[in-house]
Amino acid sequence: MRKLTIRVLLSILIGLLPACRYVSSLDPDVTATPQKFSQWAIAAEASSSFGMPDWSVTRATGAPDVNMCADDSRAWASGRGNGVEWLQLTYAKPVHALEVHVYQTFGRGAISRISIFDAEGNREIVWEGEDDTDPCPGVLAVSFPETAYRVKQVRIDLDESRTGFWNEIDAVALIGVQ
Numbered sequence: 001m002r003k004l005t006i007r008v009l010l011s012i013l014i015g016l017l018p019a020c021r022y023v024s025s026l027d028p029d030v031t032a033t034p035q036k037f038s039q040w041a042i043a044a045e046a047s048s049s050f051g052m053p054d055w056s057v058t059r060a061t062g063a064p065d066v067n068m069c070a071d072d073s074r075a076w077a078s079g080r081g082n083g084v085e086w087l088q089l090t091y092a093k094p095v096h097a098l099e100v101h102v103y104q105t106f107g108r109g110a111i112s113r114i115s116i117f118d119a120e121g122n123r124e125i126v127w128e129g130e131d132d133t134d135p136c137p138g139v140l141a142v143s144f145p146e147t148a149y150r151v152k153q154v155r156i157d158l159d160e161s162r163t164g165f166w167n168e169i170d171a172v173a174l175i176g177v178q
C-alpha cells in the first residue's frame with residue numbers, strides 16, 4: 001500500500017515537470033525586452049572642487065536639487081573656474097549605455113568632452129565639441145549607439161577658459177539597458 005502511494009506521488013511529480021518548464025519559459029523576466037532606464041550618480045570625484053561640502057563632488061550625485069539658474073552650493077563647481085577640469089561619476093547599476101544628461105545650473109558652455117568607461121576602466125569618448133546648452137538651467141543631452149559593454153562610470157571634461165567662469169553641474173543621469 002505504501003509502495004503504491006509512493007509510485008502514485010512520483011508519477012504525479014513527473015507529470016508536473018513539463019508543465020513547470022512551460023511556465024518557466026513564459027516568465028516575463030526571461031522573455032521581456034530590456035527596458036531603458038535612467039539613474040543618478042552615487043559617487044563622484046573631480047580635478048578640484050570649490051568647497052566642502054558646498055559645491056563639492058557629492059553635490060553632483062543624486063537627483064537634481066537646484067532646478068534654477070543660480071550660483072548654488074547644491075551643485076558641483078571647480079576650484080578655479082577658468083581652466084581645464086574634470087568630473088567623474090559612478091553609478092550603482094552597470095548598463096549598456098545609450099545617453100548621458102548633464103544638468104547645468106550656472107555658467108553653462110564649458111563642457112568639452114563626455115566619456116564612458118567599461119568595467120576594466122577602458123575609456124570611450126561619446127561626445128566632443130562646443131556645448132551650446134541653452135537656456136540656464138539647461139541639460140546637455142548626449143545620445144549614442146548602445147554600448148556592447150556595461151558602463152558604470154562617466155567622465156565630463158570642462159574647459160572653463162571658454163567661458164571664463166564656473167560651469168556648475170547639479171546632477172548627471174546615465175541612461176541605458178541592463
Ligand SMILES: [Ca+2]
Pocket residue numbers: 059060061063064065066074075076169170171
Ligand atoms: Ca545637486
